[in-house]
Every structure is written in C-alpha cells, then in structure tokens.
Amino acid sequence: MRVAAGLIGIECGPQGIALAQVERREDGSPLLQRCEFRAVPPAEQEAALKALVQEHGLQDMPVNLLLHPADYQAHLLDAPEVAADELRDALRWKVRELVGNSLTDYVVDGFNLPEDAYRGRARRSFCAVLDKARMQAGERLVRHAGLRLQSIDITEMAFRNLGLLAGAEGINLGLLRLRSSEGLICIQNGSELYMSRRIEQGLDQAGEDFANVILEVQRSLDYYEGQLGKGYIARLLLLPMKRLGEPTLAALSSGLAVHVLPLRLAELFPGQPAAELDDAAQAFCIGAVGAALRQEAG
Template sequence: MLKGLFSKSSSGCLGIYLRPDYVALAVFEGGQLVSNKSVSIPSSEQWLTSISQLVSETGAKKLPVSLAISPHFYQQLQVDKPNVPNDELASALPFAIKDLITESVFELAIDYYDVPPVPMMTEKVTVVYSQKSIIQKAVDVMAELDLPINNIATEELALTNLMTAEKETQMLIHQVQGDDVVVSIVRDNMLYFSRKIRGFQALGQQVEPLDTFLMDGLGLELQRSLDYVIGQLKIADVSKILLAVPGESGDLIASNLSETLDRKVDVFQFQQQGVDVNAMPAIGAGVSQ
C-alpha cells in the first residue's frame, strides 16, 4: 500500500479517474456503485469544468473523493528498501532515487508502496513520483468543487481494489481505449507486479475476424508474464485470468487468448449493468475496502 500521498483507497462516496484526455467519475452509496460516467476533454486544463459537469449530472456534490491518476502523470520504479526506521522512510526516498531519474527530486511528489516479499530477494519498495504541479492541480480542482480528498491512487493500485485475489494468484489484463495494455498480478489483495505491453493499442477495436498477428503477439507477451510469476516472483501460479478491454469483442478476445494460453480467460464482470471499462480506475479508487 502506498503510504502517504498515493494510497489504496479505503472508503468514500466518489471515485474520480484523471487523464489528459478524459475524466471518469463513479458514485457510491452504502458501499455500492450506483453510477459511473466519463467525459472526453482536450487537456487536463479542463478537469475543473468536466468534473463539475459530472458532479452536477450525478448530484454527487460535496462528497469525499478518492482519486486515481493515469500513468501519463507519474512514473514508478522498484528500489531496495532503505535501511531506516519506517517513520523516516518517506524522507529517505528522494536520496534513494535521485541518481536513477533525470528529474530534480525537488520538483517531484514522491511516495511509495511495499512490494510483497519474494523468497531469497532483498526487501523492496515501489517508488511512485509525479510532478508536484500535477498533484497540486488535482488538489486545487477538488478544493474548488468542495470535494474533500480521502487519498490518491495510481491506476494500477486502483484496479487492484477490484480484484478478489485472496489465497490465489490472479492476472488482470486491462486496457483504456487507445492506450497500452496493462497486465497486473495480484495475490492476497496485494499488487505483486504490473507491466505495460506496448504495441496493442488497437486491441479494443478488434472485430471478428481478429487480427491473428496482433493476438499471437499479445499471447506471447502474456505467456512471458505468466512465466515471470513462477520463475521470478516465486508465488503460486495464476489461477484466474480476467480481461477488461473496451469495445464489443471482449468475449471473442477472451476466447482467443484462452486457446493461445491453454488456460481459461474470463471477461471481467461487474454486478451492476452499464459499467464503462474506461471508468474502471475510478470505480477501483472509490470502492470500499
């Protein structure tokens, strides 16, 4: 779990997903998702206007919010956990990463979350860093709309909240329209591993017949991730694979991948109807833990 600025969401009535090209909002009542909406925007300069519009449409004014921000606005890397007391760890992070990045640490908002322990490996943390100006913009927008912020999550951690991976290893294959495919490995409700698979932006636009070259390439990359679970993470093999991609061909893509990987791939299902795959990070940010 991220320890400060960026964290897994714990509670709240709103989840908001911030991207440079659209924003999505999810409304919860009594811990249940009751509404989800998204709107396209030309740039992050329209966050205030677009979120105000969504809040007005849903009647979700002055409710606490958990934010998820897209990877466009942050980077992350794993480092050995600094050998300092836990209450000093946050202040030690800039020194741990300053030689590994090109940005000035003084211009960054920096936080971390623990990497689940792996046998025979040094204890590590995943450091997340973003330009302070981006985080401040998000904070200012929420303040302007009188939406108190509970916490801020990375996209990967927001999606982890939607998994029910207790005592089993699950893989989530997720894509926002036009973006890279993101693969996450979750076990015991902890994010063990995530990676972007580039070159498959057209996946959500597939129709029958599927592009054989594209699907074979994706299958190969997914198999590499499955092999990594056993070979490097040293945890139990993936027992459930879930697919969440935009478009109307989810079942067709899942069936194709099931044949390629020789294991069942299921389309991610929500209990509620009418859930937009592109709003999943907003839902994950706002879902009760």
C-alpha cells in the same frame, strides 16, 4: 440495511473524466451508486466535474483521485532498510538518479512488496514518481468542483481493489488491461500486490494478430510463477475494453496457459443499475471504480 458514507473515485484522462461513487453496507459490501464518463478535453474537465457534482448533489464528498498512467512513473527498487514511516523519504533518495530534474519538482511515494516475494531475495519496493505540478492541478480540480480530496492513488492500487472484490482472497489472481498503445498486468494474492508490469504491445500494434501481446502476457505470468516462486495463477481477468473485446478475449483464452475471464461491473456489483454500462463506458470508468473501492487500513 444502513449504508455507510461513501467515497468518490475520479480519473482524468486525455479523452474525458470518469467518476464513480461507492458506498458501503453495514457488512462492508460495496454499493456502486454512480458510474459516469464525460467525454471532454482536458481544458474543459474542471468545469465538467463541477457540473457533474452539482447535478448529483455530491458537494463535500471525499475523493480518491486516480492518477492516469501517463501522469506518473513507476519503478521497482531495492527496499530501503527503514521503518514504514520513513519509507517515502528513503525512496526519494533512491530515485534521484532516475529523475532528470530536481527532486523538488516531484512527489515520490511507494510501498514494500510482500516479504515472501522474490523467493527470499532482497525485498523490493514499488515506487511512484509524480510531477508536483500535475498533483497540484488535480488538487485544484477537486477543490474547484466542491469535493474533498482524501487521497491520491495509482492505477496499480485501483486494480488491486478490483481484484480483491473479484475474489482474490487465497489465490493468485491477475488483472490485465489492454489499451491502444500499451497494457498493464497486475498479479495479487488477497490484498497483497506482488507484481505489476507495463506491456509495450497494445491493440494498435496487434491488429488482427495477437501473437506479440500473448507473448508479453505469458512472459509476465512465467516471471511470476518462476522468478517470484508464487505458484500458478488461478485466473487472469481481462478488464473492459473500448474495442476488440471479444476477439482479444478469444485470442488470450486460446493462447495463454491460464484461465482467462472477462471482468465486468455487473458481476462485481450484481443487480446494481449503475453497473449496467456498455463495454466502452466500463473501459473508461473501471479505474475510477477501483479508486472508489479504496478502504483505509484500520
């Protein structure tokens, strides 16, 4: 079966750089051709990415650059009454009071949440605010490596792509990532992202007692089912973790009123060698994989 041109997802974080390459079969199903993490400090990531591109002959491939969660602010705002092509400019005006410096120092973008969210109340927009200097640094990194920057994405949308591949069509599906200091839960139905919420409790705070983490997650689930009025959540997928994966899964499964399952690359990409990574490597790479799964509308 012929394979269509692929897309590379890249995420740079404080501990290293992750790269994933996804190509599409004729039927649209994805092939995970490559998935790697290089543990290098930020000052060395530009050189590391260039070496990785040369090593695998990836020059001039299109890239979806994923912003690390620490690199942007996320806001939920009342949706402006404007046409879709005017949304970005309208959101810039709305975030003026939320940003301390001049808006000229920032890039603002966003999207409207589905019309049936929030039980018919005022429609909401998800807005991301990025320091312009950080965006320019990302552009330089991609260009220096010999790649082509096609798009820049946020973690919430990368998770949406993972959820869609994991079977979100027609059901309410949640994805949960827990890190040392914080977490993120996203809930979608099909390709529509309905809710995204940062969780203040991380693994460092949890220790051996996951009660506070469970409480934060359950509040998010209750908010989705109650305030948004979207009904019960069929599954909550726990993304790969660098540590404490099994005890976290066990604690969530026994403490939450939802079916909790681990999300593993080998199940998203069955029989594909690039997906056979240990949990820590998957945790570092999962965002880049979600970015590489992006498909342009139309």
